[in-house]
Amino acid sequence: MRGGRSLAEALECDVTEWSERTGIRVERWALPATDVPSRIAQAVLTAIREALANVEAHSGAEVVSIAVTIGGSGLRMTVSDHGAGFDPGRAGGRGIARMRAAFTDVGGNLSVNSVPGEGTTVTGAVPKAR
Numbered sequence: 001m002r003g004g005r006s007l008a009e010a011l012e013c014d015v016t017e018w019s020e021r022t023g024i025r026v027e028r029w030a031l032p033a034t035d036v037p038s039r040i041a042q043a044v045l046t047a048i049r050e051a052l053a054n055v056e057a058h059s060g061a062e063v064v065s066i067a068v069t070i071g072g073s074g075l076r077m078t079v080s081d082h083g084a085g086f087d088p089g090r091a092g093g094r095g096i097a098r099m100r101a102a103f104t105d106v107g108g109n110l111s112v113n114s115v116p117g118e119g120t121t122v123t124g125a126v127p128k129a130r
Helices: 007-022 038-059 094-104
Strands: 025-030 063-071 074-081 109-115 119-127
Touching: 007 025, 007 038, 007 063, 038 063, 038 074, 038 094, 038 119, 094 109, 094 119
Parallel strands: 025 063
Antiparallel strands: 063 074, 074 119, 109 119
């Protein structure tokens, strides 16, 4: 990561600043305890920033939850809120496209699941390199 920060440190800084600016509380369920290659770390940061921008602009949620874990199968990221949600069949904005592209560029995938009136969950995964 740039500036010598780990992914966990960069995430902590980003979400703290975002939460203070927006007044939306962020629950951090898990942050990675190990180093992550910089391309993958950048993909995660891009996706989380986009997801938080969508929460701020569209969801009306008071709380958003974030988890980034690294295990035997690779990296997994989840951003979830209990806000307004949306009809997934009618959504395909630029933010979602940027999140998907960030994960695709590092060999991963990203899904967005939303239920109107219930909230949205963004999940990204990057398999462990073989």
